[in-house]
Amino acid sequence: MRRANNTGTLMKSRGIWYTKVKVGGKWDIKTTRTGDRAEALKILNRITKGANLDDRARLAAIKAKLEADSPRPSFEEAWRVYADAPENVGQSDGARQTDAGRWRYFTRWMHGHKGNKWSRTDCKAAHPEIGTIDAVTRDVAREFVAHAKGDASANTVNKYVRVLRRVWKLNGVSPNPWEGFSKLPAPPRLRRALDAGEVARLIGAASGELRVLFALGAFTGMRMSDCARVRWTDFDQTGGTITVRPEKTAHSSGRIVSIPVHPSLAKALGQRKKHGFVMPGLAALPEWRLSEEVMRHFASCGFSESEKPKGYRHAVATVGFHSLRSTFITEMANVGAPMAMVQAIVGHMSPEMSMHYYRANAEAARAKVAALPGYGL
Numbered sequence: 001m002r003r004a005n006n007t008g009t010l011m012k013s014r015g016i017w018y019t020k021v022k023v024g025g026k027w028d029i030k031t032t033r034t035g036d037r038a039e040a041l042k043i044l045n046r047i048t049k050g051a052n053l054d055d056r057a058r059l060a061a062i063k064a065k066l067e068a069d070s071p072r073p074s075f076e077e078a079w080r081v082y083a084d085a086p087e088n089v090g091q092s093d094g095a096r097q098t099d100a101g102r103w104r105y106f107t108r109w110m111h112g113h114k115g116n117k118w119s120r121t122d123c124k125a126a127h128p129e130i131g132t133i134d135a136v137t138r139d140v141a142r143e144f145v146a147h148a149k150g151d152a153s154a155n156t157v158n159k160y161v162r163v164l165r166r167v168w169k170l171n172g173v174s175p176n177p178w179e180g181f182s183k184l185p186a187p188p189r190l191r192r193a194l195d196a197g198e199v200a201r202l203i204g205a206a207s208g209e210l211r212v213l214f215a216l217g218a219f220t221g222m223r224m225s226d227c228a229r230v231r232w233t234d235f236d237q238t239g240g241t242i243t244v245r246p247e248k249t250a251h252s253s254g255r256i257v258s259i260p261v262h263p264s265l266a267k268a269l270g271q272r273k274k275h276g277f278v279m280p281g282l283a284a285l286p287e288w289r290l291s292e293e294v295m296r297h298f299a300s301c302g303f304s305e306s307e308k309p310k311g312y313r314h315a316v317a318t319v320g321f322h323s324l325r326s327t328f329i330t331e332m333a334n335v336g337a338p339m340a341m342v343q344a345i346v347g348h349m350s351p352e353m354s355m356h357y358y359r360a361n362a363e364a365a366r367a368k369v370a371a372l373p374g375y376g377l
Helices: 037-048 056-069 075-084 093-111 138-149 154-170 196-205 208-220 224-228 263-269 287-300 322-334 339-346 351-357 362-370
Strands: 002-004 008-013 016-023 026-031 241-244 257-260
Touching: 008 037, 016 037, 075 093, 075 154, 093 138, 093 154, 093 287, 138 154, 196 208, 196 287, 208 224, 208 263, 208 287, 208 322, 224 287, 257 339, 322 339
Parallel strands: none
Antiparallel strands: 002 008, 008 016, 016 026, 241 257
């Protein structure tokens, strides 16, 4: 890292230099679009020349220079900046491909495309005249959200907006047309809890990495994407725990959860390699491909239940990998684990959220009711 007059630094990621300048107490990172260190240093010095970090007027001038020296990228360039940004260097291949699919959906809507094996219908270009991302206005953003709402679930639309907001932010485009969109309320899609026989059937019929995936889900309650991308470094062999940062809350709470490793899970993991991803093949899959593999296995095991919840256009499966999360929470509660303990293990923000997943076992409930006082009757 190279400093220049104590007003900014250079940092390198994947062969490209970035300027890092503190403006108004916050670090502002911009790409120089060059791998030449000398050229990057010239850009940094030009941005920060004569700056006094205690002088608000000078800070405003630095910010103006940052804006002026940042060329407005095309859609292709914008995605490259996003993919290579220092903030995304540690992103897994599966998560990267999932984000790329969301970006592709947006650019196809903007510029149109012919149907193919991934999208079998043609899409007429909504705004073929827009060639750079800074030309995308708030009205265009609203138009896209309205289009996506008619084509995808509220949860999926929220994910589109989240990725687009980060692309604009990492490319330094201001104002960001995706800021300020409220999250669309998504109807709950809770999968029903499975009984012990059903879980045993799922794990028993699976093999290889898929068997380990289902075992992790059943014995940890982790979400599918977190299970698939577990690394061996997440395991503490001495303490017998697995420690992970759930992907869903990584950018909000950043909460880290620690889960005791069940002896049966330790047995399932015992004969596997001890470096990198526990399941490298599944970890490399985008989320939609991973979901397809999982649901194909459910179908092969005879699970075909579905219903059409209010607010959804199509029927959705009532069983899926998330059923294992409901199963874990339910079984933990039925063996007497305090809900606060369950909350800490699964990473919920409140015991109420964990209770939302709990499905009382009829026999366990009957036994608890029978244990109540007879009151003299």
